[in-house]
Amino acid sequence: GAPQTRTPTGAETGVPATAKGQQGAYLTTANGARLRDTDHSLKAGPRGPVLLQDHHLREKITHFDHERIPERVVHARGAGAHGVFTAYGTAEAVTRAGFLKKGRETEVFVRFSTVLGSRGSADTVRDTRGFATKFYTDEGTFDLVGNNMPVFFIQDAIKFPDIIHAAKPHPDREIPQAQSAHDTFWDFVSLHTEAQHHAMWNMSDRGIPRSYRTMEGFGVHTFRLVNEAGETVLAKFHWKPKLGVHSLTWEEAQMLGGIDPDFHRRDLYDAIEAGAFPEWELGIQVFPDTPEETFAGIDLLDATKIVPEELAEVQPIGRLVLNRTPTNFFAETEQVAFHLGHLPPGIDVTNDPLLQGRLFSYVDTQLTRLGGPNFAQIPINRPHAAVNDMLRDGFHQHAVHAGVAPYRPNSLDGGNPFPAGDAEHAFLDVPVTVAQAPKVRANPASFDDHYSQVRLFWLSMSPVEKEHIIRAYTFELGKCYHQAIKERQLQCLANIDPVLCEQVATGLGLPAPQPTVPLADVAPSPALSQVGRAWPAD
Numbered sequence: 001g002a003p004q005t006r007t008p009t010g011a012e013t014g015v016p017a018t019a020k021g022q023q024g025a026y027l028t029t030a031n032g033a034r035l036r037d038t039d040h041s042l043k044a045g046p047r048g049p050v051l052l053q054d055h056h057l058r059e060k061i062t063h064f065d066h067e068r069i070p071e072r073v074v075h076a077r078g079a080g081a082h083g084v085f086t087a088y089g090t091a092e093a094v095t096r097a098g099f100l101k102k103g104r105e106t107e108v109f110v111r112f113s114t115v116l117g118s119r120g121s122a123d124t125v126r127d128t129r130g131f132a133t134k135f136y137t138d139e140g141t142f143d144l145v146g147n148n149m150p151v152f153f154i155q156d157a158i159k160f161p162d163i164i165h166a167a168k169p170h171p172d173r174e175i176p177q178a179q180s181a182h183d184t185f186w187d188f189v190s191l192h193t194e195a196q197h198h199a200m201w202n203m204s205d206r207g208i209p210r211s212y213r214t215m216e217g218f219g220v221h222t223f224r225l226v227n228e229a230g231e232t233v234l235a236k237f238h239w240k241p242k243l244g245v246h247s248l249t250w251e252e253a254q255m256l257g258g259i260d261p262d263f264h265r266r267d268l269y270d271a272i273e274a275g276a277f278p279e280w281e282l283g284i285q286v287f288p289d290t291p292e293e294t295f296a297g298i299d300l301l302d303a304t305k306i307v308p309e310e311l312a313e314v315q316p317i318g319r320l321v322l323n324r325t326p327t328n329f330f331a332e333t334e335q336v337a338f339h340l341g342h343l344p345p346g347i348d349v350t351n352d353p354l355l356q357g358r359l360f361s362y363v364d365t366q367l368t369r370l371g372g373p374n375f376a377q378i379p380i381n382r383p384h385a386a387v388n389d390m391l392r393d394g395f396h397q398h399a400v401h402a403g404v405a406p407y408r409p410n411s412l413d414g415g416n417p418f419p420a421g422d423a424e425h426a427f428l429d430v431p432v433t434v435a436q437a438p439k440v441r442a443n444p445a446s447f448d449d450h451y452s453q454v455r456l457f458w459l460s461m462s463p464v465e466k467e468h469i470i471r472a473y474t475f476e477l478g479k480c481y482h483q484a485i486k487e488r489q490l491q492c493l494a495n496i497d498p499v500l501c502e503q504v505a506t507g508l509g510l511p512a513p514q515p516t517v518p519l520a521d522v523a524p525s526p527a528l529s530q531v532g533r534a535w536p537a538d
């Protein structure tokens with residue numbers, strides 16, 4: 001059927017959407033009436049009082065009074081940039097996604113963020129960083145909503161409110177603002193020990209990146225890719241920065257927090273304005289799509305686990321260049337709305353229970369944050385593919401819908417919405433078999449291993465990186481008020497590595513406990529250490 005939704009895009013109108021509202025040489029009211037004065041209220045004589053009838057004064061102040069929208073419940077502080085993704089074509093065998101065909105160029109918008117701090121918090125805190133990418137593909141938008149760490153604190157989305165309540169500032173004093181240096185954080189990760197892996201990534205140099213330009217990015221979850229023949233593989237996405245992976249030292253991070261709290265934001269914008277465009281390579285680890293959904297004994301649905309790169313090589317599939325800073329922070333960086341359900345044909349989800357909960361959460365929060373169900377019409381969120389949906393009305397509706405029959409099929413104005421041959425470009429859910437199993441609130445047994453990969457990470461670090469990790473645990477745990485929480489976390493460290501536990505315990509002035517589980521028998525993974533790592537750009 002003919003498209004029935006008319007939402008003019010910037011490209012169609014020829015006017016950048018972000019510039020609207022500031023056209024023309026003279027100042028007007030929001031209604032377009034020309035103004036002569038915006039500095040003086042309308043008064044009864046120069047000494048007042050001010051008259052209620054001053055519609056310009058009331059409009060100016062009323063609009064200002066409503067400028068703020070709720071900040072994101074997590075990842076509130078961010079910095080964004082526009083860019084271009086160019087596909088190498090190397091993923092064509094495993095996915096039919098058009099934007100991954102050789103030579104295809106796709107516009108993107110990337111938003112980097114910290115997780116825990118509020119919108120005005122400092123950039124260089126110890127925290128996970130968000131790395132969210134919106135690919136405006138001609139088959140629909142693809143959002144890859146990842147972090148700079150390949151694992152997550154929890155395995156099931158139902159615990160997300162809990163970990164965030166534990167990690168955000170304490171509810172009584174609202175301190176500390178954005179660091180993991182407090183009782184509830186360590187209380188949570190020492191009781192919910194699946195969080196120990198992510199916590200160690202936070203305590204490592206990865207927790208204090210030097211720049212957004214020198215961070216890796218990870219899709220974290222395992223996705224399912226589908227090719228033209230309908231064959232599937234499982235895959236994990238990785239971003240590799242051209243400049244290599246670099247971190248700040250803790251002393252640098254702390255000083256910058258005072259001297260230049262906007263350090264990462266400034267660095268990103270200054271680099272782009274200077275023409276030093278940040279670049280990443282997108283890569284995938286590919287695994288056979290077996291019924292077990294495991295690889296080398298690792299459960300691919302467990303978001304607290306990685307697959308070491310020496311077991312499954314990261315294969316480059318394209319290149320991202322960020323080449324344009326936003327025109328307006330609010331319009332673009334603040335209003336951008338990512339959603340894991342934004343998937344083009346050729347990329348599908350798996351049953352990872354963390355991923356499944358995220359599929360619900362993002363749109364749900366955006367309904368409040370962006371004021372109703374029509375935020376897909378905000379310029380930064382508009383797909384670059386033609387939109388012909390049956391969604392109607394609602395707060396802030398900008399589209400002018402023609403026709404009388406917003407249902408399909410209809411015999412009045414719809415035509416055939418699914419013409420022959422259309423399946424080639426349509427998103428088709430992979431018909432994965434769903435197990436015949438009792439309904440349970442339970443994890444698979446493979447999710448119970450909480451220590452082996454933390455030990456793998458620890459053993460993979462160079463001596464200087466280990467030293468930084470020991471100092472980070474000592475500093476952060478040293479900020480806890482409750483000794484029982486410090487002792488419980490030391491018990492977790494004993495289960496990871498006795499040397500690590502001993503050193504941190506000494507720093508805290510506490511005895512080092514004995515392990516309560518056998519130490520995992522794992523070999524170091526070279527790709528996990530950052531020391532001396534650089535990624536060839538060409």
Ligand code: HEM
Nearest residue numbers: 072075111130131132145146147152157160220357361365
């Ligand atoms: C926001 C990553 C898990 C709920 C974000 C953002 C990123 C991100 C990068 C910021 C997006 C932006 O820049 O606008 C991740 C990763 C996860 C994860 C990598 C695990 C692998 C979860 C889970 C939930 C969740 C399990 C909830 C069940 C949210 C919410 C927002 C958010 C509500 C705010 C979205 C908005 O206001 O637009 N996440 N997240 N996240 N995340 Fe997650």
